Structure formats: structure tokens, C-alpha cells
Amino acid sequence: MSRPLSVPPPTTTLGLYRQLLRESSYLPSLARPHADRYIKDRFRRHQHDKTDETRLRKRIKEAHHELRVFRAANAGDMDRMHKILLKAFGRTGSRRRELFTSLVRHPSPATTEEMEAQINGVRAWSFDRDPDWLDGWDTEALLSFAKAQAKTSLSSSPRGPLLHKHLMSPEKNIPRENVYGKPFPEKVMRTKLKKVYADLADRVLPPLPEKEWHKLGLVAEGKFEEAGWHVPSRRAVAKGLVEDGDKKEDDWKWQAYATKPVALVDIAQSKKLRLLTGASDENTPYGDTQPVDRHVYTPKFWRRLTKSIWLLTAKRAQDPEKGGYRITWGRAPFNAPKAAASGMEFFESLPVDAESSEGIKGTKKKGRK
Known part of the structure; x- marks a missing residue:
């Protein structure tokens, strides 16, 4: 180190x-x-x-x-x-945003029928409203990955847990009417939908x-x-061939102590x-102590x-049999720790098989009558 x-x-x-x-x-x-x-x-x-x-x-x-x-x-x-x-x-920071972009990117159409379906889907909303950033997301892939992440119960996630409203279809959870019983305008509904997806995207840990x-x-x-x-x-720090003999490193820089508070200087x-x-x-008499x-x-x-x-972390690969993607999360198997050589003397008198272990079972204590 x-x-x-x-x-x-x-x-x-x-x-x-x-x-x-x-x-x-x-x-x-x-x-x-x-x-x-x-x-x-x-x-x-x-x-x-x-x-x-x-x-x-x-x-x-x-x-x-x-x-x-x-x-x-x-x-x-x-x-x-x-x-x-x-x-x-990619659990936090700019790398996470790059991985998330690849997660929600629409797959390229492989056939003519897929391309026509994608074009028809764009035309369906282009006449009613202007496009926004949510139109460029593959929401189905995002929701399926979020459900797989919720099943793993990541307790130490740096992005926080996924809530129930994130896993269900956001379109169904948004209320259709306001407190006065009147329907929301289309623009307000779209804003609420984008807010739910933005909250979901903030908690997703994209695959590596x-x-x-x-x-x-x-x-x-x-x-x-x-x-x-x-x-x-660590490599050694390069030093100059010519050293300045007039400057001494041990000189006390009293100017800083005279013009600034001592706590700020030290x-x-x-x-x-x-x-x-x-x-x-x-200033310590015991030399350079550890930080x-x-x-x-x-x-x-x-x-x-x-x-x-x-x-x-997780990996995502295409499933040729069922279609879609197969998501696999990291799972470390539990390995029982082995006793060290210095502690083996405490285990020498213990039985090693089931037959001998039956004779050392404690008697059941009698409860109060």
C-alpha cells in the first residue's frame, strides 16, 4: 500500500x-x-x-x-x-449513467415488420404532443429489470430501495382526476408519468x-x-539534480502564524x-504518528x-429459448470459516460423527408445574 x-x-x-x-x-x-x-x-x-x-x-x-x-x-x-x-x-456517478443509457436504449429493428411497428408507434403520439426524453426510453426493459432487482432485496444499495409504485405499471397508478373530480390535462398527466419514471431510474442499478x-x-x-x-x-518521487542550498526545510514559517489563526495554519x-x-x-515529540x-x-x-x-451488480444476456433477457445477479456462496491451527485444541474433544454426538445431547430441562 x-x-x-x-x-x-x-x-x-x-x-x-x-x-x-x-x-x-x-x-x-x-x-x-x-x-x-x-x-x-x-x-x-x-x-x-x-x-x-x-x-x-x-x-x-x-x-x-x-x-x-x-x-x-x-x-x-x-x-x-x-x-x-x-x-x-457503475453503481454511482457518470459510469452508472452510461450503463443506464444502454439499458433503456431501444433495440434496433431486425425486420421490416418491427421497423413499421416502431414508426407507427411514433406517429401515434406525434400528432397529439411534442416528443420528450421519455419517448427515447425502452420502458418495458426498464420495468422488467427493476422487477428483477426488487426480487434480490439489495439492502446495501447506494441508490435506495425500490418501492411498490415503481414495480407496477406507472400509467395505472397515476390518478385520473384531481381533488375537484375533474380529469387532468394531457400535459399534466405526462409530467406526472415522467416524474415516476425519473424516480425509478434514480434507484436502478444497471447491469455491467x-x-x-x-x-x-x-x-x-x-x-x-x-x-x-x-x-x-508507489514509485519514488523524482528529485531535482540541483538542490537549493539556501532554502532550509526546517525553517519555521512564523509569518503564517503571525497573520492567521493557529488552528487554520496547523x-x-x-x-x-x-x-x-x-x-x-x-509538533509531536513521538515522531510522525499515523493519520x-x-x-x-x-x-x-x-x-x-x-x-x-x-x-x-448484474449481467444481462439474451435468452434464445424464452425470448427477452436473462438477468443474473451476483451471489456469493457461504463458506464456513475454518479453525486456525492455534484454535484446534478446543475442537479435539468434540465428536466427529452422528452416533457419538447423540450421547452428549443435554437433557431437557423440566419446566415449572
Whole structure:
């Protein structure tokens, strides 16, 4: 596991971009592609924007925050590493929106009859109202996947549980009349329908690609090499060939203490924020103490963390026999823990077969008369 870096923050956008990619390279191998693509897309999208100083300063501040989060996660912050993996495997964030888009996309018509039926369906509502975003969704596929997700009872879902109104047909659950007994206008009915589908879409955990889903399942079982899972170790920070002899690192920067509150100056050295800042405590007589929430990542930790995420994922494949799609959710079998060698002495006197176990059954206690 890598330690937090005590390096000065980048002063240019290109330097910030390079340090973000550097921290992304220390993430687990299956999570790194999404992190790299997210960083590159954000940088290239706004690379040539002509924005004002206020908006540019806000974007740089957000990028610095992302850099601190990556450093803290690589240094041993389990909560932040968990959030990064949730985004990487599409349970939250932009990756989830991409997977959801592929879930609700209408399938391409394979025959002429399917194309004519799709065109006739578009014509049916095009004369009555203008098209909206709900017309581009395959609502039948969304409802069928939501029902399959509700049957799995995902208690630790980051999006919240699915309610009964989400699983039934939303068109039937919307009231037809208002409190005055008059029917709703067509536009109001459509707005209510879009609101129900938007709430449903916010709680759905879309399926992963089949290949990625199987790799995540192998990691959850502890088969790291077979899945191609590895966590790189941190490389040494490059140092300049020429050092500035006039500047001493041990010099006390009294100007900051004279112009700012002491709590504000020493906040970077606090044990709670040391994983984010990478600073060391210079005031303790016992040396550099460990920061708060810094843990050592072991294979057991990776197996448990990926297992909790794999139970929230599913794969979707076409069923050639029954038609439609077959949805399979991650299910880890229960394996009873084995006693260690140091604890086997407590089990030596216990029976090993059913015949001998009958003689040690306790007598039934008599109740009060």
C-alpha cells in the first residue's frame, strides 16, 4: 500500500492533470480504466474553453479536491476507496449513467415488420404532443429489470430501495382526476408519468458488461491472478539534480502564524486531514504518528470490498429459448470459516460423527408445574 505524498500542489492546470493521472495509476487494475477516462474527458472537454476567472478557479478547486481524494484512497482510506470502486463499476456517478443509457436504449429493428411497428408507434403520439426524453426510453426493459432487482432485496444499495409504485405499471397508478373530480390535462398527466419514471431510474442499478461482471466475481472469490487484479506499488518521487542550498526545510514559517489563526495554519497537520494533505506532524515529540483512518490493504480486504460491490451488480444476456433477457445477479456462496491451527485444541474433544454426538445431547430441562 502506498503512503501519502508530501509534494507541493501543482500550480498549473497541466501539472494538476499529470498528478491526477499519476494517482490514478495506483488504483486497482480493474478500476483504473474508468478513472483515467474520467480524468481525460474532463480535461479535454474544457481544454480550450474561454471562461472567466471565477469559473476557471472553481474547476481547478474541484480538481484539487479529486486529487486529494485519490491520494487519501491510495494511502489507506477505506471509505474513499469504496466510493471510487462504486463509481468505477457503475453503481454511482457518470459510469452508472452510461450503463443506464444502454439499458433503456431501444433495440434496433431486425425486420421490416418491427421497423413499421416502431414508426407507427411514433406517429401515434406525434400528432397529439411534442416528443420528450421519455419517448427515447425502452420502458418495458426498464420495468422488467427493476422487477428483477426488487426480487434480490439489495439492502446495501447506494441508490435506495425500490418501492411498490415503481414495480407496477406507472400509467395505472397515476390518478385520473384531481381533488375537484375533474380529469387532468394531457400535459399534466405526462409530467406526472415522467416524474415516476425519473424516480425509478434514480434507484436502478444497471447491469455491467458480461466480461467485466465475471472478472469482478473472480476477485470476490479471491482469484486475483485469474481476473487480472493487481494494485501497483508507489514509485519514488523524482528529485531535482540541483538542490537549493539556501532554502532550509526546517525553517519555521512564523509569518503564517503571525497573520492567521493557529488552528487554520496547523489544520493540514491534523491526524484527520493528513491523508488528504500528505503533511506530517511536526509538533509531536513521538515522531510522525499515523493519520486517522489509515489502513493496510490486504488481499482479504480487497476480497471483501469487491464482494460487497459484486452483490450489487448484474449481467444481462439474451435468452434464445424464452425470448427477452436473462438477468443474473451476483451471489456469493457461504463458506464456513475454518479453525486456525492455534484454535484446534478446543475442537479435539468434540465428536466427529452422528452416533457419538447423540450421547452428549443435554437433557431437557423440566419446566415449572
